Amino acid sequence: MGVQLNIKDEETVRLARELAAEMGESVTQAVRIALQERRARTPPPRRRARVEETMAVVRGLQDHWKPELRDQELSLTHGDLLYNEDGSFK
Structure with a gap:
């Protein structure tokens, strides 16, 4: 069977x-x-919800490690968060 x-x-x-x-x-x-x-x-599980959950975690980490960036938009370029205009670390 x-x-x-x-x-x-x-x-x-x-x-x-x-x-x-x-x-x-x-x-x-x-x-x-x-x-x-x-x-x-039934609609498939929404990827958007997972992206939003991930972004919430990233924002929490951002608040923890760099509180001065709290209300700024997250950048997809890590250089924006790590380096000043002259190339030195923030």
């Missing part, structure tokens, strides 16, 4: 069997299609 999924919730089993019977397909097909349809309707 192939891979198995053991569902212990009676209501879920009843719904899967009911749907399969109504659609004229196997329980496996009914569950697979239902899961595929739900997945298609």
